[in-house]
Structure formats: C-alpha cells, structure tokens
Amino acid sequence: MSHPQPAPDGPVGDFLKAEEPRRDFMTQAAAIVTGAALGVVPLAAGVGVFLDPLRQRSAKSGGGKDSQGFLKVGLVDALTVGGAPRRFEVIDDQVDAWNMFPKQPIGAVYLLRTGDAEVRAFNVKCPHAGCSVDFKSEAGCYQCPCHDSSFQANDGKILNPxxxxxxxxxxxxxxxxxGSGGSEIWVQYLDFQPGTSHKVPEA
Ligand code: FES
Known part of the structure; x- marks a missing residue:
C-alpha cells in the first residue's frame, strides 16, 4: 500500500503544496458529477413507471379511432336512402399530459344516406367563423344562425351566393x-380552419 509522499522543500514543493487544494476540488467535483449522472437513470425510470399506466390506458382505449383516424359515428340503418340529413355527435377519448377523459364529444357531423351502403358526412362547423349549422327541413338546406350562410342539403355547397x-x-x-349490430358508419373526423376558401386542417 503506497502512502502520499510529503512535498519536497524548495520551489517544487511550494508549487505542489499550492496545487493540493485545486486537486481536492477537482476530485470532489468529479464525484458529484458521477453521482448525479448515476441518479438520473433511476429517476427517469421512475418517472416512466409513474406515467406508464396513463400511457397504457390511452393506448388501450385508443379513443375508438383506427390507425387512419376513423371513428364509428352510427349505424347505416339510422338513415333512410334519400332522407333528410341527420346530426350525429362524434365521440372520442381526450388525453392530456396527466389525464384521460373517456368518451368526450369532440364535434358533430351531418350524415346523409345516398345509397344502400353509401353515406356522406359534413362537419357541422360553418367555414365562415365556426358556428354550428342546422339542417332546416322546411327550407331543405343547412343554415348558419350566425351570419346567414346557407348550404345545399345533398353536397354542402353554398346555396345563397x-x-x-x-x-x-x-x-x-x-x-x-x-358490424355486429349492422353496417356501421365510420368517419375520418377533422376540423378545418374557418375563413379560408380551401380546406386547411386544424393543427
Ligand atoms: S359563422 Fe356561419 S355565416 Fe358566419
């Protein structure tokens, strides 16, 4: 076992004595950095375990959305071919950093059955400023209550210029x-920015 040698006398000894506090400081600093680095790994693992149940719940429920973002909205039998459009809520799970809120309404659509297995869907949000349009059966068109835009029932195009x-x-x-209960209607629900002449999906 070697023991530290005392610093020799003279200029070299003076230099080595002056360096000792600096060496001690560097050694302590290296120990602190190493300890902190070793502590980060278990801490990160602990945070991951803490968050894992939320991640698992979110992945398991998946919000009912398939991999292409389609959600089941209703059954084809709820509509009649050539009948008036019907409004359906769109339900999905909502997840933020800490919570999962299952089955929340995220929007609504008007569905229109045009054939035995053919359905069209229109987002109810008016492209002017985002108010919800209503289908007025007496007028046979969609109308916006905010600034009087109107839209054709069968294709959603602007009715009144x-x-x-x-x-x-x-x-x-x-x-x-x-589906087990009959043919199901799945909609790729998206919101689009209001006020633009072309469709721009909301971020
Ligand atoms: S929001 Fe519909 S007309 Fe303005």
Whole structure:
C-alpha cells in the first residue's frame, strides 16, 4: 500500500503544496458529477413507471379511432336512402399530459344516406367563423344562425351566393363497415380552419 509522499522543500514543493487544494476540488467535483449522472437513470425510470399506466390506458382505449383516424359515428340503418340529413355527435377519448377523459364529444357531423351502403358526412362547423349549422327541413338546406350562410342539403355547397362563408361545408371521408349490430358508419373526423376558401386542417 503506497502512502502520499510529503512535498519536497524548495520551489517544487511550494508549487505542489499550492496545487493540493485545486486537486481536492477537482476530485470532489468529479464525484458529484458521477453521482448525479448515476441518479438520473433511476429517476427517469421512475418517472416512466409513474406515467406508464396513463400511457397504457390511452393506448388501450385508443379513443375508438383506427390507425387512419376513423371513428364509428352510427349505424347505416339510422338513415333512410334519400332522407333528410341527420346530426350525429362524434365521440372520442381526450388525453392530456396527466389525464384521460373517456368518451368526450369532440364535434358533430351531418350524415346523409345516398345509397344502400353509401353515406356522406359534413362537419357541422360553418367555414365562415365556426358556428354550428342546422339542417332546416322546411327550407331543405343547412343554415348558419350566425351570419346567414346557407348550404345545399345533398353536397354542402353554398346555396345563397350572398353567404359570407368562403367555401361549402367541409365534407369528411366515410367508410361503411360491417358490424355486429349492422353496417356501421365510420368517419375520418377533422376540423378545418374557418375563413379560408380551401380546406386547411386544424393543427
Ligand atoms: S359563422 Fe356561419 S355565416 Fe358566419
């Protein structure tokens, strides 16, 4: 076992004595950095474990959305071919950094059945400023209560040329899929920015 040698006398000894406090400081600093680095790994693992249940719940429920963002909105049998459009709520799970809120309304669509297995979907938000349009059966069109835009029932196009809306209602992709309770209507629900002449999905 070696023991530290005393510093020799003279200029060299004076230099080594002056360096000793600096060496001690560097050694302590290195120990602190190493300890902190070793502590970060278990801390990160602990945070991951803490968050894991939320991640698992979110992945398990998946909000009902498939990998392409389609959500089941209703059954085809709820509509009649050539009948009036019907309004349906769109339900999905909402997740923030800490909480998961299952089955929350995230929007609404008007569904219109155009054939045995053909359905069209329109987002209810008016493209002018985002108010919800209503289907008025007596007028046979969609009307916006805010600034009087009106839209055709069958394709959502602007009906009255004086409508302030810069575009027709936003049509959404629809798939009709077989289900245990009958044919199901799945909609790729998206919101689009109001006030633009073309559809720009909300971020
Ligand atoms: S929000 Fe619909 S017309 Fe203005």
């Amino acid at each position: 004086n409508s302030p809306s810069p575009r027709g209602l936003d049509e959404l992709l629809v798939e009709v899929r077989p």
